[in-house]
Amino acid sequence: MLDRQITDRIRVLVVLSRPAVAVLFALYVALGLAQAGHAEDRLLLAGCLIPVMAFLLCSVCVNDLSDRAIDQVNLPGDRNRPLVTAAAGSRELVVTAVVSATVALGSAFVLGPRPGLLMLAALAVSAGYSLRPIRLADRGAVAALALPACYVALPYLLALTAARSAVHPRDLLMLFGLYTGFIGRILLKDFRDVRGDALFGKRTFLVRHGRRATCLFSACGWTIGTCVILAATPRRTPALVCSYLLCLALALVILRILAGEVGHRREEALITGAAAIGRGMLILQLAHLAMSQAGWGALAYSTVMGALLALTLVQAAGMLRHGPTTGLTIASLREGATASPGGVASDRRASHIVRRGT
Template structure:
């Protein structure tokens, strides 16, 4: 990428970092620290995020290289895929993958031998997920089980092993709940990619079993994961339990709607709404653990969780109604830059606004 301007390189790195995925990694790492009793240790969280984010960048580069042909069908013109838009070349991504893998390993071993070995194992799993001859991404249900191991288990366990010499039963129960819940969420990603996956013989759960079975299995995972997380939560309040129940109910309503035949825009909005609910439940859990470790009373914790619940549900309703924020931004830009008869960037008065 030496011939590219600095601004272009930064845009490529931001695209490859997958901000939504980076946020998930951050939440799972923070939950790992909170589970270990270090919810307020921001410096340690930053130290854990260095190898985690470097691992994410390496994995994305390897996956984009291996899925380039499929992405050209599923995501034409998508700025989050620099290979598809020609914002970066294959050589650029190979260099970034190698450098980020080295950074991930080095930063993890600085935290200790256990985090280092964990990153090493995760890099091997990530390579097996994307690269042949293993190529787990093409193996349907296996891919849905393996990918959450990198998304959930890696940041969560790395944060735990950086602070504890041994895992406790409650730690593993929490991991099981987070992992199961995320399986239900990651299955929904395949709706976006179903056309290219079918064309290239990628046997995802959705391709093999259809949308109704996928939504039903996702609903089961959401339900089981939520119950297990609550069971593993120390000193849960009634408000936390009710908040989880409301979020779960909202997720199930979204999945029921998604199981029917809906248009592409509606499908995209529903999946984005499910993602918002999933992130919100993680934030509720993290807030409860942090407030509990800070010594907040039950009433104060309940008030804080209740306020966060209102925000989560409000965001979810907005996303389900209007679609992802990225779509709204793109639609607005298209409207603003549509040329008018006088040559300016204003739309014609009788031209319908771009659909959000």
């Protein structure tokens, strides 16, 4: 019985860590180290991952607590939301958030004063994003600009400043490219949550401006981010440039399709396909920096870059065809059986908002 309880608690922590988001955090940490010239420093990588992952766990707990009512509408039965499924209680998430924040702040200061101060600022932004009276999550475009400060700037700058004290203009240019590209991708998350966001008055960019404007703004973020990253990349090669431009072209095609009227399942597949392309571009950038610093030969370099590009395209194609492997549960049978006419009207209202904006 005790073993079962321990296993359940570990499973809840894994779910709260949001594995897909954790992979992104790890990629940005690795990119920060690679930008600082420490792409192969595994000990420093591990040291940077501890505070970053603790920060992620704290942020998720705080966000889930503040968005509980919205998640019950957007994600009923979703096992990635322990509060919604009652796999964990509010008190448990509060304790987890406090402990995680303490670990994040303490381990960041172990790396140095600059990483520690960055973590302190990131925790403040994360709290302001989810908690009232500030609650940036309800402020549309402001939320889309603030969230990347935690998702991109923190792991990248924490790793960079842990590796070396000086921050060069090229480092900031790379950060701007990563930041802008992430804004283009994070806007697409609002499609999944539009129903609850509209019902609870959460004025996301999608709710405020509609489907076409959101896809256009996202396309601008993808394009500007890609160009800036390439401009900031040292020793860029034709293989990297061609790979990035191909990925960008595919992402823009996906956004063009998403801007039209598509069903929910097709919409979900398009968004996950775009996410796969975004992750692939980060991996390509990391591989380029690591191989360039290690002095790989042209043939080996081109082979690896080609393989990573092919893997990205295959994964994106699979997502576009089949959607995510663990699709979200929109409504359980129990909820569907007790659905009220008001719920149907709310769905129609949300759909109208997505199509035309407000």
